[in-house]
Amino acid sequence: MSDKIDELEIIEAAKAANAHDFISGLKEGYNTSCGNRGVQLSGGQKQRIAIARAILRNPVVVQDALERVMVGRISVVVAHRLSTIQHCDLITVLDKGRVVEKGSHPSLLAKGPKGSYYSLVSLQRTPSVSELTKLP
Structure with missing residues (x-):
C-alpha cells in the first residue's frame, strides 16, 4: 500500500x-x-x-479519540460511514429530511431488510450486517 x-x-x-x-x-x-x-x-x-x-x-485513531471525548456528553453526529455511529445510544435515520426510523444499532438492524437503516448498512458492507450484529 x-x-x-x-x-x-x-x-x-x-x-x-x-x-x-x-x-x-x-x-x-x-x-x-x-x-x-x-x-x-x-x-x-x-x-x-x-x-x-x-x-x-489514521481515521481509526481519530474515531477512537472522538468516541472517548463523547462519553458522558450529548453529541450530535452526522455520518455517512455507519460504522461511525454504531455505538450511539440513539440513531435517527432521515430520508428526504423526514425521520423514518429511530433506535439503537441492534434494534434498527433487527427490523431486517425492510428497515431503512438495515438497507443502508447492507449497502456499505464493510463489514457485513451479520458481523455488525455481533459487535458488543
Missing part, C-alpha cells in the same frame, strides 16, 4: 474537518503558504487543518 496521498483525498479530509471552504477562499487555495507553523492562520483554522491531517493519517 502506498503512503502517497492524492489531491482528492486531501480535499475530502479538509471537507470532513470543515476546512475546505476557508482553504478554497485563500489567495492560492490549497497551494497558499501560511507562514512558519501556520502563523497566518487563526487558531480555529489551525485546529481544522490538524484534524484534516489526522484524518489522512
Whole structure:
C-alpha cells in the first residue's frame, strides 16, 4: 500500500474537518503558504487543518479519540460511514429530511431488510450486517 496521498483525498479530509471552504477562499487555495507553523492562520483554522491531517493519517485513531471525548456528553453526529455511529445510544435515520426510523444499532438492524437503516448498512458492507450484529 502506498503512503502517497492524492489531491482528492486531501480535499475530502479538509471537507470532513470543515476546512475546505476557508482553504478554497485563500489567495492560492490549497497551494497558499501560511507562514512558519501556520502563523497566518487563526487558531480555529489551525485546529481544522490538524484534524484534516489526522484524518489522512489514521481515521481509526481519530474515531477512537472522538468516541472517548463523547462519553458522558450529548453529541450530535452526522455520518455517512455507519460504522461511525454504531455505538450511539440513539440513531435517527432521515430520508428526504423526514425521520423514518429511530433506535439503537441492534434494534434498527433487527427490523431486517425492510428497515431503512438495515438497507443502508447492507449497502456499505464493510463489514457485513451479520458481523455488525455481533459487535458488543
